[in-house]
Amino acid sequence: MRTTSFTALFIATLAAPAAAQIVDPYDAPPAARTAAVAAPAGPARATVLHVPVAEATPGEPVEIVAVIDGAWAEPTLVARYRSGDGAWRDAIFEQSSAGGWFATIPADAITPPGAAYYIVGTTADGEVAHFASAAAPQPIRIEPTLVDRLEQLDDARLDGRRESVSLDLDGHDFGNRYGNLDAFLRAELRWTHRVSRTLHSVGFGFGSIWGRTPDSDGAFAEEQVALGRYGIAEVRVRAHPSVFIDGRLALGVSDEGFLRGGGGAITLGKPWRSNVSMGADMLDDLGPTAFVRLQWDTAWPVLMGASIVRTDLPDAQVSANGLYIKYDLGYRVNPTLSVRGAVSYGSRDGAGRFGGGVGVQTDF
């Protein structure tokens, strides 16, 4: 509510001559000069009192509410404003029917990173400063939210590229004490769109797993082939500036029929910087996988990582102790192309063997 009857009465009282009163406001003795703030001396002038505006919501107009004493002395009173470093524009103070004065900075000026204003009056002799100045205006902050700022950082880091396509190929040969083949190869092609908000990214892709593994624990075990073809849908949520949670759904077919899968991971730290991540995924017929990975960026621009992976891929029957450690390197060749390589060592039944992986990713 802009005005009240009291306001109207009060302002009318201020404006009315006091001829018929025994005491009028001007009879009060002048105060001793002890205040740090005093109205400038000089010719008759207006006095503008308002509560300075310091922040605003983007896209919403800002209304400056003031009471003005002696407005008659200055034909024009304006709030002079600008958006960012733009040109100054005037919002004229207008008086409401009840006596208050209002100037509105329009919504189109209230945009990040912020606006600024000062208040001046105009007389025949020129402008009279009432609050702040062009040199030191009152800033109206439009603080971006935390999510906004994180999004800006993401865009700056990737130069605005929000899409990426990646191809990863990883495998490991566990070996077997009886000379049987126990290995898998997993390839995934993935398209990721970065939202860069709390919902950080969504992705979709296709995957394929090929594997051979003994069908039992023993010297006479036969090798079985494990196959899977699946589609994957992924979501990454930024729960905190340094905590990312991944969810993953996979649907497809295996050599045994319909294949369902899912997984998740949590990354403590930023995925493009030093971090620790833990996760697991499960594919119906092909077995679960869990990992812990430590990544560091101290050899920039190379990203390095070390992982401990425990897996039953590819549908291991011989033992549930498939375990390997993996060391990987990632390198951004140029702003749009990244490559990575990995080497792994580990075993499931018998002496350890090597594995590894390669990957390529393009951002656009």
Place this chain on the structure above:
Amino acid sequence: MKLLTTISITVTVTAAALVASVAAASAEPVVLQIEKGLVYVDVGSKDGVGADTELELVREVVVTDPVSRSVLRDKFALGTLTVVKAGERVCQARPSEDLAGRVKVGDEIRIASERRRFVDPWAERVAESKQVKDVPAPTPTGPGADRAIAARAVEEALAARAVWETTLGRPPIERAHRWREFLSSRPTTPYAPVIRTEIASLEAQQQTLDRAAEAATAPEPVRDRRRALAEALAVLRNDPTRGPLWVGAPSRVAHGQPVVMTFAVREQLAGAMWLYVRGGDGAFRRVELTPDGDAYLRATIPAELVRGDRVEWFVEIGEGAGGMGSRAEPRVIDVDRDVVEPPPAPNRTTISTSVDYVDFDGSLAKGFDQYYQAEADFTYRFLEPVHAVRIGFGSLSGKGGPKDIIDEAVNNDCRDQNGSYHCRSVDYTYVYTEVELQPRPQVAIMLRPMAGLLTTDRDENVGSPGRCRDSEQLDDCEFETGFGFRGRVRFGDERGTNLQIGLGFTAQVGTLFEAAYHWAPRPVVPVKLAVQVTDLPVTSDFGVRLVSDVGWRGTSWVYPSVRLSYQARDIDHAGFSGGLGLNFDW
């Protein structure tokens, strides 16, 4: 609140009137009531008292003459009071500063200024309008008297109307002047009383206008004017808050950015004004407030104080006379956490690889109490909220058994007198993650859970501990998942001199106590000296290891190290051995 104030004033004035009626018995005026620093006195416009009239506070002194024993009385003026406003019989006065706190109800008052005459314009006008009828105008007599009277009345009216028309649009003082001239030229005009009232009104209007112009150009704003404006603005904003200031400050700011603080001053303030902002050390820093514009104060909180999750501030006016917020209850501006990514920090990563051969009985490959241990350890120091995280991979492979059996076996075959075989081989391939917490700058706690595949071989004819791991022949082999844990505490500088004390154990493999001292006698020569108490590689008799590890940091990012150790389970069951390490720092 305003209602309460109104009631309070009403009660006060009523009480004052009652006191006045009582005080009427005395000839001198007295203090009736003291309210919020203002003094009510039983004199008013009827006594010639109005705004700016000076009153004196009189105090009677009564003393006894020590010689004559007669009582002497005299009155002294203690100070002056200035009338703020006056009614007909009671006025309101403000005491001078030297009277502050000394005025009491009942004190005698004396009028110090010259008495003035005050007129109620309305009562005057009513009275004079009655007089118009009683004007003793000359009355024509004789024939045509009625016509002459009528003609004179018309002529007087026309003359008055002509003057009135000349006053239109003129300033009050000029209008009054023209009416005076009219009265001078026509002293017997029947409109004289009305015109005199008009002249008085015009002169009063002119005085008010003069005072208004004077106030507008005065170097000092009138005290009540600022407060009145502020109260009007408060109502306009529907703002019930009180206090001397309004603040224009953001509620939330980004980390590390200066903050402009602006205050609208609601009333004239006395004394110095400072903005206090809490710094990172908890102490409040003082920031200067600069006057600005009509009624404002401005200051900028420097960027270095905009840290953490909040900025705490308050404004102090005068000597602790309050202001906005306080030291005990400061105002708060929320600070968004810093999300700017710093560049990669060096020396946060360490990769350590090591191979260690441990021979407890000095027989090397022919013995029954040896093991080797290889580890690859990856460390990254996050510093916050955990100091470091490690993950690693290791393998421990060895053979062990009761030292007495091993030492006393006639054929050096780990058999007792009955020919029973007591040794066993283990092969433990494990992984681990370790979290390092640093609760204090010189104290770190490291916690490491471990898990892996544990293979135990009890075959007495097989020399290699890795037989069960590699071979197709699995007689006497046991496979199981082995879990372990290792905890360490470090005292001292991680990269300088420090002491580590640790305890680790793995089921069916053994236990390890360790105290290790790290220091660098030269910057390029990191040294580790350690004493270990352990029953590795199998849970059996404990022995002691004395270990020295010396590195050579020839380059900043990689350095090799050599380890030598002496270990013994007793004085006759001992051996020397060693190991190698390769370490990377980024």
